[in-house]
Amino acid sequence: MNRSQLDHILKAHHRDAYLWARQCCSFEDELAKDVLQQAYLKILEGQAKLKDASKAKTWLFSIIRYTAIDEHRKAGKVVSLSDSYDLEEVHEEVDATDYERIIKCLPEMQREVILMVFYHQMTIAQSAEILQISVGTARTHYDRGKKKLRELITKVQIQKEYGK
Template identity: 50%
Template sequence: MKKHWLETILKELHSEAYHWSRQCCSFDEERAKDVLQLVYLKILEGKAVYKEKSQVKTWLFSVIRYTAYEELRKGNKNSSLDQLPDIAYEDDLPENDSHEALLQALPDRQKEVLLMVFYHDMTLEQCAEVMQLHIGTVRTHYDRGKKRLKDWIEKTRIEK
């Protein structure tokens, strides 16, 4: 792959890549920037290679997703039990009912699928490629995530 073509594609997709990186990093701006920088380095150094099996955007989102998880794992190797997040139960409403809080309260896979579909205009098939899951699994997470968000939104309307 030619370096000039690669740089052009990365520039075109930078805004979407940054937003996806931010979403993969739980909306932490600094971590998202670090992850995106690592992704660009991986690509430009040839450690992550586009093999033209999928769309460039799908491939780039996959690289960002796995780099974000690698960084998250590195950072959490020595975490204590005090630093573990509270367990969220299915019926628990997030304390803040903003869109971001509602999305963050979803299980990771449901959140990722909904973010890719609604914020990045990806198909469920593309989501399956990015997440390396079967299409049926992605459809299940998509449906469950939408249902849970709908239930939470209805509950917050009733409470107000």
């Protein structure tokens, strides 16, 4: 694939790529910009090669995800495997319409699958490919994530209604 084709792909998916980088970086804008820039450099320098142009978005999201993981590792922000599957507590200051903070309360894998499917209009199979997990596992994270998201939103609404 030549440079102009890569430029076209990157420009076509730039907005989604930035939003995905932001989500992979716990919604930290500056870190997301750095990660996105590093991912673009990997692509333009030929460290990451696109084999199937029909999977350009999936390929780009994978590169961004793993670049973000590398940055978290460098910064010492590694989450243990058991921590990434536990449901975080909802704090009282979370507003029922503050979906960004509510989504942050989901376990990492569930959050990533939910964001890709709902926010980036990807299929569960595409999400599985990006996360390098089986489609069945991705489907499980998706279903559990939806249930937990519903519970979290309900819990926040009840806390707001009763002032707890």
